[in-house]
Amino acid sequence: MKGLLLKDIYNLRKVSRQYLLILLFFTLYCFFLKNPTFFPMMTILSFSMLILTSLGYDEAVSFDKYALTLPVCREDLVRTKYVMFLLLLGTGSVIGMLGNLAINFLIPDVESLAEQLVSILSVVAVFLIVFSTMLPLVFKMGVEKARMLLMVCYIAIFGVIYLGITLMKKLNLEDILTEPMMIGLAIGGIVLAVLYVFASYCMSVRIIRKREW
Amino acid sequence: MDYAIEVKGLTKKYNGFTLDHVSFQIPTGSIVGFIGENGAGKSTTIKAILDLIQRDSGEVQLFGKKDGAQDKELKEDISVIFDECYFPDGLRVLDVNQMMKQIYRHWEPATFLEYCRRFDLPDKRPVKEFSRGMKVKLSIAVGLSHKAKLIILDDACGSLDPIVRNEILDIFMEFIQEEDHTVFLSSHITSDIEKICDYILLIHKGRLLFFENKDALLYDYGVVRCSEEQYREINPELIVGVQKNRFEVEVLVNNRHILDERPHDYVIDQASIEDILLYVVKCNL
Numbered sequence: 001m002k003g004l005l006l007k008d009i010y011n012l013r014k015v016s017r018q019y020l021l022i023l024l025f026f027t028l029y030c031f032f033l034k035n036p037t038f039f040p041m042m043t044i045l046s047f048s049m050l051i052l053t054s055l056g057y058d059e060a061v062s063f064d065k066y067a068l069t070l071p072v073c074r075e076d077l078v079r080t081k082y083v084m085f086l087l088l089l090g091t092g093s094v095i096g097m098l099g100n101l102a103i104n105f106l107i108p109d110v111e112s113l114a115e116q117l118v119s120i121l122s123v124v125a126v127f128l129i130v131f132s133t134m135l136p137l138v139f140k141m142g143v144e145k146a147r148m149l150l151m152v153c154y155i156a157i158f159g160v161i162y163l164g165i166t167l168m169k170k171l172n173l174e175d176i177l178t179e180p181m182m183i184g185l186a187i188g189g190i191v192l193a194v195l196y197v198f199a200s201y202c203m204s205v206r207i208i209r210k211r212e213w
Numbered sequence: 214m215d216y217a218i219e220v221k222g223l224t225k226k227y228n229g230f231t232l233d234h235v236s237f238q239i240p241t242g243s244i245v246g247f248i249g250e251n252g253a254g255k256s257t258t259i260k261a262i263l264d265l266i267q268r269d270s271g272e273v274q275l276f277g278k279k280d281g282a283q284d285k286e287l288k289e290d291i292s293v294i295f296d297e298c299y300f301p302d303g304l305r306v307l308d309v310n311q312m313m314k315q316i317y318r319h320w321e322p323a324t325f326l327e328y329c330r331r332f333d334l335p336d337k338r339p340v341k342e343f344s345r346g347m348k349v350k351l352s353i354a355v356g357l358s359h360k361a362k363l364i365i366l367d368d369a370c371g372s373l374d375p376i377v378r379n380e381i382l383d384i385f386m387e388f389i390q391e392e393d394h395t396v397f398l399s400s401h402i403t404s405d406i407e408k409i410c411d412y413i414l415l416i417h418k419g420r421l422l423f424f425e426n427k428d429a430l431l432y433d434y435g436v437v438r439c440s441e442e443q444y445r446e447i448n449p450e451l452i453v454g455v456q457k458n459r460f461e462v463e464v465l466v467n468n469r470h471i472l473d474e475r476p477h478d479y480v481i482d483q484a485s486i487e488d489i490l491l492y493v494v495k496c497n498l
Contacts, residue, residue, distance in 0.1 A: 003315030010308040011301045014339075057301045066299030069263055070316050071288040213265040 004072065004080040005087075007063075008054045015053060022046055027099060036103040040096025040120045047092025048127045051085040052134075052150075056143040065213035074211075078139065078204045082197070085131055093124055114179045121186035128193035130157055132200035139207045215241040216277070217363045217395035223261055223271035232257050232419045234271070239412075241276075242392045244385065246406030246427070247399035248490055249416035255399045258416065259367045263293060275363070289318055292356030294369040298348030302341035306334055309355065317359035328354035332377070345372045353381060357388070364388065365397045370405060378402070382409050403487040407431070413486060417494050427486070435469025436488055438462075439479035447472065454492025465492035 023043065030039040058064060064077055097120060104113070133153045138146040168177075177185075218239040225232040232254045239245050249255050260266045262273050264282035275281025275291070282288065300309060306329050314320045329336070332350040340348060349372050356364055364385070370378050385396050386409055400406055406413065406427075413430060415422045437447065444455070444462040451472070454465040465488060466472060469481050484492075 003312045006315055007301065007304065007308070007312045010305075010312070011303040014303045057303065061299050061301055062297075063299050063301055065265060066293075066295065068265060068282075069288070069291070069293035071285040071318075072316065073283070073285055210267070212267060213260065 001076050001080050001083070003070075004067065004076065005084060008080070008084050011057050012050055012054055015050070019046065023095070023099075027103070030099075030103050031106065034107050036100045036107070037116055037119050039099045039103060040093070041123050043096040043099065044089065044092040044120075044123050044127055047088045047095070048085065048131055050088050051081065051131065052138070052143055052147060054084060055081065055138050059143050062213065068213070074208045075205055078201065078208050081135065082201050082204070085135070086197075089124065089127060089131075093120065096120060112179070114183060118182045118186045121183075121190055125186070125189040125193040126157060126161065128190075129196055130154060132193075132197045133157075136200055136203040136207055139204045139211070217241045217275070218262060218397060219272075219274040219277075220258070220262065221272045223258065223273065224269045225257055225261055225266060226269050227257075230254070230257075230419060232261070235416070235419075235421045236271075237414055237421060237424050239395060239397055241395050242389070243411040244389055244396040244398060244409050245412045245414055246410035246486075247397060247414045247416070248401075248403060248406060248486070250490075250494055251401075253416045254419040255416060256367055257419075259293075259365060259397075259399060262365070289359070290362040292359070292361040292364045294349070294352045294356045294364065294366045296349070296368040296371055297345075298340065298343070298352050300340045300348070300351065302339060304340050305338060306336045306351065309351065313355060313359070319360040321358050321360070325354055325358035328357055346374065346377065349373060350377065353384075357384065362391075362393055363395045363397070365399075367399050368401060370398075370400055370402060378405065385409060403485065403490055407486040413489075415490065415493060422493055430486070430489060431483060433468050433470070434484035434489055435466050435472070435481045436484050436492075437464040437466055437469070437472065437479055437481050439464065443477075443479050453489075454496035456492065456495070465489065465496075 026039050026042045030036055067077060068074065100116060100120065104116070130150070130153050134146055134150055137149055140146075167173075216238045218237075220238075221236050223232060223235040230252070235254070235258060247255055247258070257266065261268045261271075262275070262282065264273075264280065273280060273282070275284075275287060278284060278287055282291075304312070306326075310322050310325055313325070314322060326336075329351070332347070332354060334343070334347055334351055334354065340351065343351065349369055353369065370381060373381065382405055385398075388394050389396060396409075398406065398410065410427050412424060413427050414424045434453070437444075438461050439447075441457075441462055444464055447464060447466065448471075451466040451468055452464055453467050456463045465484055466481075469483070472481055
């Protein structure tokens with residue numbers, strides 16, 4: 001699996017310059033709009049999207065077919081992509097948080113740091129769910145078709161979140177929720193999202209076991 | 214006798230094509246040429262051996278192990294070289310070296326870089342800038358750099374120029390000097406097969422037509438160039454295929470020595486592997 005991960009990292013090297021430019025753009029955007037929370041959200045999204053780029057590169061040259069002739073099993077192919085996704089999500093989150101802190105330092109924000117942490121954790125949980133829904137679809141039908149479904153996933157998941165927030169407001173839960181409770185809820189969301197990732201991984205393994213090249 | 218590959222009753226059905234109960238055994242220490250026209254089932258057979266497709270029935274053993282292609286340990290000893298390169302475009306030779314170092318336990322960086330140098334593959338240019346031939350050479354360099362015991366080639370030499378192809382065939386001849394090394398070579402280039410193979414495996418429309426010793430084939434098979442009348446006098450059991458034109462009849466026979474023993478006034482030439490492929494396939498249309 002280490003070799004496959006290295007391959008993905010080498011292959012993503014060519015988009016690194018574009019990503020530095022994107023990060024610079026987000027930083028300036030957040031600085032001028034005085035909105036630090038936008039930065040982590042966009043870095044987490046941008047880095048997570050790289051998993052689709054990586055899968056797309058592999059698909060373009062049928063790398064999986066070749067990989068299976070090496071001392072690599074079908075499960076390794078899936079495992080590598082999930083680990084790669086978590087690494088990308090983690091990198092995006094760390095850069096996002098650091099950027100968030102830096103922008104906060106330059107422009108003191110109206111939101112407290114705890115609120116910002118909750119919002120970052122919520123974004124992580126949402127992207128864990130979105131991409132974990134996507135990955136089995138990618139293994140089943142390929143990147144291009146699954147990319148179209150990404151929008152559907154976003155709309156569905158953000159729809160659920162919007163409904164939840166509306167319901168919270170209607171029931172006046174916002175006033176009852178204290179900061180520690182919100183952090184607890186965000187962590188609970190992360191735990192649920194991790195379980196969802198595991199279920200998604202198992203489904204992807206089932207799909208790849210039946211796949212033909 | 215030990216076998217590197219054993220295939221028994223291999224069947225795979227697609228819409229419009231069936232690989233039909235294919236069985237053969239590839240002896241360890243041999244070079245076996247796998248021939249057949251486009252769509253005959255060569256790649257399907259190789260994919261089934263490598264577990265890249267799910268077979269409908271039959272059994273495949275690699276080095277005596279059932280479904281060996283599912284065994285990571287066993288795949289350390291196998292190299293597969295396809296007709297295309299499957300390395301992602303952004304990778305360079307040095308990246309492939311680092312990647313394979315992590316994948317193969319017996320990866321030999323020096324051997325790999327030496328083959329890359331021998332094949333004129335630039336270290337620092339991405340694969341996307343390589344020609345098709347260079348990409349195949351990269352796959353061959355990988356295949357020869359991890360102490361494999363079995364090399365499977367799926368029409369890999371087709372995109373190489375004759376000089377490089379010749380060099381690669383010589384490398385395979387060197388490789389086969391170790392008695393436990395085996396090469397299974399699927400190719401359209403019958404001259405390559407004729408040059409290096411010990412056995413010929415011929416497949417047509419998903420069915421195995423024969424698996425023969427190459428020297429015996431070349432020694433026994435012949436092309437008789439005769440008249441229509443002379444053709445009718447040839448024992449039908451000897452006839453494998455016939456091609457008629459306005460001036461003469463060309464007959465592929467499976468034992469030219471029997472005809473040679475009798476007095477005759479027609480010409481009998483030694484048949485090449487290409488002749489055998491053409492006549493046998495036409496006869497079985």
